[in-house]
Amino acid sequence: MSTADGSENARGPADADRVLSIRDLSVEIRRGERGVRPVSDVSLVLNRGETLGIVGETGSGKSMTGLAIMGMLPAGGRVTGGSIVLGGKELVGLPAAQYRAVRGNDVAMVFQDSMTALNPTRRIGDQVAEPVRLHHGASKRAARRSAEEMLALVGLPRPAERLDDYPHQLSGGMRQRVMIAMALVCEPRVVIADEPTTALDVTIQAEILELLDDLRSRLGMSMILITHDMGVIARHADRVGVMYGGRVAETAPTPVLFSRTRHRYTHALLSSIPSLTHDRREELFSISGAPPDLTVAQVGCPFAPRCDAATDRCREERPAPSVAEDGHAYACRHPVSGPTARVRSRFATPPAVLPEQGAVPRLRVVDLRREYPAGGAGFLGGRRTVKAVSGVSFEVAAGETFGLVGESGCGKSSLGRMLVALDRPTSGEVIFDGESVTRMSARAFGPRRTQLQMMFQDSNASLDPRMRIGTILREPLAIQGVGSRAQRTVRARELLHDVGLPASVMERYPYELSGGQRQRVGLARALALDPKVLVADEPVSALDVSIRSQVLNLMRRLQLERGLSSVVISHDLAVVRYLADRVGVMYLGKLVEVGTAEEVYGAAAHPYTAGLLAAVPDADPEARRPEGTARVRGELPSPIDPPSGCRFRTRCALATDRCAGTEPPLQAVTGTHQVACHHPLRRGDSHS
Template sequence: MSLLEVTGLSTEIDTRQGRIRPVDNVTFSVDAGETLGVVGESGSGKTMTGMSIMRLLPPGGEIVGGSIRLDGQELTGLDEGRMRGLRGNRLAMIFQDPMTSLNPVRTVGSQLREAYRIHRGGSRAAATARATDVLGLVGMPRPRERLDDYPHQLSGGMRQRVMIALGLMCDPGLLIADEPTTALDVSIQAQILTLIDDLKSQLSMGVLLVTHDMGVIAEYADRVAVMYGGRMVEQAGVQELFAAPRHRYTEALLAAMPTLELDRSADLATIPGAPPKLLDLPPQCRFAPRCAFATDDCRSTDPALVPAAPGSEHLYACFHPTEVKAQEVVVADRAGTELRQEPRGSDSLVQLFDVHKKFGLRSRRPFGPKRAVHAVSGVTLTIAAGETFGIVGESGCGKTTIGRMLVGLERPSSGSVTFDGRDLAAQGRNVLRRRRRDLQMMFQDSAAALDPRMTVAALIEEPLVAQGVGTRRERRRTVAELLDAVGLPPDAAQRYPHEFSGGQRQRIAMARALALRPKVIVADEPVSALDVSVQAQILNLMRSLQDRYGQTYVVISHDLSLLKYLADRIGVMYLGRLVELGASEDVYSAPRHPYTAGLIKAIPLPESAKAGTERAVGLGGELPSAIDPPSGCHFRTRCPLATDRCAEEVPTLTAGDGLHAVACHHPLTTEPLSIELTPVR
């Protein structure tokens, strides 16, 4: 018997537009010690399936049919008291958005201790010890100190780690992970997913892994289920699905992924149209309106799940499946071909010169010494007009702080940040407000960045109103155009942010940032919450707008394959310092810093499912504290090449071939990616 058995599950929710069915006749199972990956676009029903299992449906939601059995126990008929005893104990969920899931007025430690003591009892000291252990397991730097922090004091990646720790506090039998690594860089992502995978084996824990990242599915799932329009459209073992997808929707999702071997000059493949609204749907294949292979039978009959062969566990629901043959295995070529040495633009638009940024902290004891977080330390950088500059690094390395200084939201402690030849720190408040028309930022956490009391139309229109741009009719037309550009329907204008999925909220944030057609857009994880099809639309949109208007992008991301495709140049940051800088092809084909090599090696690749290659690993060691960083090279405590010189002397950013610069006493000169870095367990 499977650990979790879901049979014919249907869930309905009352909305202002009518009664929708986000989960429709869904059947699947998860065995103990198995990971089932669930993929699909935003609004396909992935998260609502998990919420139905947890019995945490929104107001107006109810399970209208089917069965959910955990260890043979039926969950649909349990009263709220008994269900509450299961949640967080035998059944746990890691939510996608940590900022809205964590209590902002309580410390991290109090929330972790509460989860443990409710289900396991014990003393405060025992709960504190358990909380410290779990925070350490999920890669939190200085876990004991973090217990006294509030959620807003942590970076997005650190908040996500707290959410994962909450889910693991009581060693649950079934863990539902809803985008558990959305906000994490690839090295921590590899550590976290490896951790979940190890715990799964040690505790015989079943994992339902909800994600839009097909690379994560390829490396960490045993089986995969593809959802569209509230229904399961394909289920198979991971290797079989990636080698030979049968449903046309699965085929389209795989084609839309940005991978390391993609030609940067070509647009990403996209899926036309938008997912169905799940309201008064006609009897047809739900993917038919967007499918190039749809015929009359697809538009009149809803196909059922059928096996790919008699007795096969590969199921699909498609009248016109792909041909039954394995696709050619294309292994990512990290060597690259054509190298770009010059940035796209020619004129300097943004300059950072010896920028430092420190954030003061209160002493932990009365009259104790003052402390400071060294967020950025001595960064010098020039960004040309019209180029796309990517910044990559682990959580807490200073990427977002650099972005906030670029748009004038933070002032450097020392050094200068200039835009169009003018020092932003020297501008008065009114002048800086006018300059903000040319400087816009897309924030990582769209739920926290969008006012929940404003409609989408008002949110997108607000920058235009603040800057006095256009008449009311012109602004409404601009809002409609932007909604269409980011793939949202016209009726989205009158809805509120909480009515959208995480990916849809990120599209709203994109439209808002584009409203004033700024010269520079600092995009902090612009597509981290998006499924691959919408991600492709947004990336193509960003490139087309850049070609049309000459916009400059500074893209902050933990997705290295995305930056290789999108960016002209890439800067790699570690603990506040710029450690490598070069053309994107150069950085990926021949990384010169050991840290960059470790990041690249940790990228989860879809090709691994087809080729059976080695799983990605994370960087070894613990990320040092930015309050008391290591002497000399900050990376030396995790670097296998470190020597005494690295502890005594700070390496400077020195150019090698062309524009490829590295800050390392022992830069890599061997074959790409030959360095071995120990994974964290």
């Protein structure tokens, strides 16, 4: 007889391969008089050598399930029911001393944020060696030798030299490799990877996930991969568990889940994902409403309030799971079937068109450069500087959206801050409506500041936690002397309406809002003074896929309705593809390719652009990269001492001596498409 996790109750051959079994797991966290049930009646199994993906929105219970397995629940947290069996040993109720012997030895965890998970006061070698000393009783010398071997195994460059480094001396990708080395150094049976690549660029993400796959195979481990990225799941998981409201909504082998989705939440989640081939004239599908409040006891199907097929029975009774012969289990009374595509509505306003020849651009950037002191002396005793932006030029027409893509550290955010005069360039100019913003005095620029606004990446940090939302929205109007207090209040309500929030939000503080709601408030504040140019820096990078699609649709709609000129900065190529008319690809402070979105995405001419596109995970397990297409590998060189000639040459398979000696200028591929490369790709070309 089958159960909701797709396993079998009767003992049989499958049990010999079972490494981890979770049955009816429930977790409660008490905070004073309030209690939260982040995990309720969860059942999952993990087999030997398998990768089980767990997906769902923030608050669905993914990470809390992983922490329960590790015995690392937060203060006030406890398992209130169910069973966790690892290698035949029951972990629920295990004494703390015995649990410490299991944690790190039999089961280990790779955490999401390596910078906070690693101890900043201890050397890398000591941190990786510590589990070997604790669990295997190794000597200091033997443990250090094991640490070096494991750092080499995870691909850390020059591991012997890195043993004495501190975390802050490593890049994000290197720190994540150290985290993986710490988790695997004792060769555990199970490794739990909790959002291991969320904070990384698409290129580093692909390397880390491939590394985990390779190590799992070589060391004979099983893995639980927790993520909200369905593309990552499609490419790297053998089976998938979809969680919602602290419960398992659906489980299935990966190909089955993507081709024959049954639960309406899974169907909606997959339909919300922006793709590189999405028609920009159509809105992204988005899930209405918000995830359930887990401080309130749930009755019925937790997805019912957001489901367009829900009935009174769905709202009153929890659906029993149904299980098919292929192990596909789902808890839904009105299942769907077939492909995940949904009918999407079209924007009422047609997309912005490219500027006419000879039209005066709304924003013009001319040879913009920005260098920051780096400390210490450089070659021949000169002053060392970080060359964040190195001679960037482009134009943005009225009503046009220009996208900037590239890896972290390429200068995108530094450029964005200069566009809105939050930072002054070392040289070059920003020209707005024919006037040089860079050459203006602060007094002369004052009236112009209202026309150049920025939407920041971290809405939690950019909104004053001491102010109510109404005050936050009125503040820019008050500073500019716009209207009376009553008029400013009316304007604040209008702004909230424009971004899809109720007027009642005005009386709340930022911490009382969800991430998606705060991002909408950030957009409303940026639009308060009716700017002509909006710079959006990673506007949806911290949001779940369902909330992301809502915010992206909102931004796209407001751009079209208001005729805004926008610069959208992101390392998410699908986001830029959806929002931008034209795209600029940045690498180490320079633009290496510029063109229409169709040209850059459909016929990339620079090997770096082609490599970025090849690394984007596709939410389709059957999708394969074109034969011969090479991803970008290796670490980004230091902007303090960038490579001579073409800055990308140290990571390029096509590089020649000419690339080392001569810097390639931007040259025309077509009338609207430019590339800075000595060996540009032609349509249909690939490189390896």
